[in-house]
Amino acid sequence: MTAKIRLCVDHPLGTGQSVALTEAQAHYLFGVMRLGAEARILLFNGRDGEWLARIAVAGKRGGSAECLEQTAPQRMPPDLWLVFAPIKKARTDFIVEKAVELGVARILPVQTEFTNAERIRQDRLQSHAVEAAEQCGATHVPVVEDLTALEKLLARWDAGRRILWADEARVGAATTLAGAEPGPWAILIGPEGGFSPSERRRLAALPFVAPVSLGPRILRADTAACAALTLWQASLGDWR
Secondary structure, three states: OOOOOEEEOOOOOOOOOEEEEOHHHHHHHHHHOOOOOOOEEEEEOOOOOEEEEEEEEEOOOOEEEEEEEEEEOOOOOOOEEEEEOOOOHHHHHHHHHHHHHHOOOEEEEEEOOOOOOOOOOHHHHHHHHHHHHHHHOOOOOOEEOOOEEHHHHHHOOOOOOEEEEEOHHHOOOOOOOOOOOOOOEEEEEOOOOOOOHHHHHHHHHOOOEEEEOOOOOOOOHHHHHHHHHHHHHHHHOOOO
């Protein structure tokens, strides 16, 4: 019996382990997907890999599943963070979802001088990250941090983690990471209006910031995030 549905759970996983299902998960499995007892699903928790499980109890407000066997080991993404300025709601959701699919360890929304969104729903973005991991086969769900000011983030930044700055002023320059070394990295994507002159001076003065072009055309912020993640993964990440 094959299993197509994957769920992220906050519970240890192992052979014979019983896993309680939340009311929302029960509604999805039994109300929406019309599964019942003995159906097979896949479970992961970010620690123990992916497991095939059998539905043991199928109720309207809850249920449980029993782990049968591990189907994939725990796979962690590279030590890569995505730092980005939130944009319109649907496009911010898109950035979070694609960051999970492309492989990041942590997601940090930042407030810049030209950021359009003054606040975010961190819990909603975290739920999008969980859903993206469930759909793309990931066994790790990156933490989505709450919105913080870029200046504050840079002030406490660990200089051992380099920042790949997608610099819109370099449009048309050669796009390359030649000579860059693996290790802890972060990708920085600015808002739709770009970084302010003072922010640009601040970034340019930091020794751990590496500006890079993303090609000959000006990209939307959500496209730029995908392009930068792809460039980094192909050059320094786990796509090599």
